[in-house]
Amino acid sequence: MSEDHRIARTSHPRKARGIRWFFTIVVILLGISLFVPTNYYVTRPGSAIALGPMIDVEDGKKDETGSFMLTTVRMGEANLGWYVYANISDEADLMQKQLVVSEGENNEDFVKREQAVMDNSQKIAEAVAFRLAGYDVQVENQGVWIMGTIEGFAAKGVLKIGDVITAVDGVRTPQATDLLQQLSGKKAGDQVEITYTRDGQEAKTMLTLKPLPNSQNVGIGVRPDNKQSIVIPKKVTIASQGIGGPSAGLMMALEIYDQLNTDLDLTKGYKIAGTGTIALDGAVGKIGGISHKIMAADKAGAEFFFAPEDEADPNSNYKEAVQTAERIGTSMQVVPVKNIDDALAFLQDQKQKPKQS
The missing domain is CATH 1.20.5 (Single alpha-helices involved in coiled-coils or other helix-helix interfaces)
Structure with a gap:
């Protein structure tokens, strides 16, 4: 050789x-990157989930030929690996941590808050759907629902997510605006008596006011929402499977309304995805992560997608959704909606989809 x-x-x-x-x-370097934290959360496309199996309306029908689908965004704390990936991928975005969780709020607090908001969204969706179907719905404002507390303020460590403030200095506060009204005119260092309920039990506490960040007003340091008692004439069961946030409101309302209308199939054989908060008057509100939801809906084979529209907003959900739809080349039609009536009018204009042989 x-x-x-x-x-x-x-x-x-x-x-x-x-x-x-x-x-x-x-x-080894990739493994190490999994344990290196960043000051960001990463968001990615989630799922498009059919609402029919999730929602049951007493005496309702489930014979729709198509489906209404809620859409989700996958979100989690970004390690170094996800940070790098998000900077090179069109399917991931970064959000600064302080835009997701309040200072001093941990991930568990964030999950609790998102679930509480989802619960509230479900109740409002039920009220909207039953009213549209001609039923009597009773709505009573119960107080100011605590969605979080701010680090460094008196409420931190005293009030918890899910507590409901019912009075300030003995004056009832049925809504968040009433809380703001009772605190207006007061100055830093003043103390107020807060009456609140937790797990059905009433309690009182004295809290000292501080200047709110980026505001001329003082406060106790809470993230408020309205807690409402909504009474509907039939039982509705929603298995939300741990999904949090308010953005499924519109689609839940459509599914509930469809089940209440036993002689009508709103879907007409189509897969209909969408997103948007819902208010008691039926108004559809802006949400986050709509680009990821468009991608999730496209992957699930949706044919229509309802997107919140605000013509005065140059960065409206609808405009962003259309841009994403064009970028990924989907055949799915993006439909602008300002109110649930817009969605219903669009559906009524559609012809029944021919059955596939």
């Missing part, structure tokens, strides 16, 4: 060992 062949044969193992070491180092 020639010397050249001996050299060639002995050099291959060295080269192989070098390649193995290279990939070993890469794997």
Whole structure:
């Protein structure tokens, strides 16, 4: 055997060992990146989930030929690996942590808040759907629902997510605006008596006011919402499967309304996805992460997508949704909605989808 062949044969193992070491180092670095935190959350496309199996209306019908689908966004704290991925991928975005969770709020608090908001959204969706179907719905404002507390303020460590403030200095506060009204005109250092309920039990506490960030007003440091008692004439069960946030309001209202109308199939055989908060008057509100929801709906085969529209907003959900739909080349039609009536009018204009043979 020639010397050249001996050299060639002995050099291959060295080269192989070098390649193995290279990939070993890469794997180690990737592993380390999983434990390096950042000050960001990463968002990605979630799922488009049919609401029919999730929602049951007493004496309602479930014979629709198509489906209404809520859409979700996958969100989590971004480690270094996800940070790098989000900067090179069109399917992931970064959000600064302080835009997702309040200072001093942990991930558990965030999950509780999102679930509480989802519960409230469900109740409002039920009220809207039953009213549209001609039923009497009773709505009573019960107080100011605590969705979170701010670090460094008196409410932190005293009030919890889910508590309901019912009075300030003995004056009832049925809505969040009433809380603001009772605190207006007061100054930093003043103390107020807060009456609140927790797990059905009433309690009182004295809290000292501080200047609110980026505001000329003082406050106790809470993220408020309206807690309402909504009484509907039939039982509705919603298995939300741990999904949080208010953005499924519109689609839940449509599904409930469809089940209440036993002689009508709103879907007409189509897969209909969408997003948007819902108010008691049926108004549809803006949400976050709509680009990811468009991608999720497209992947699930949706044919229509309802997107909140605000013509005065240059960055409205609808405009962003259309841009994303064009970018990914979907055949799904994006439909602008300002009110649930817009969605219903669009559906009524559609012809029944031919059955596939």
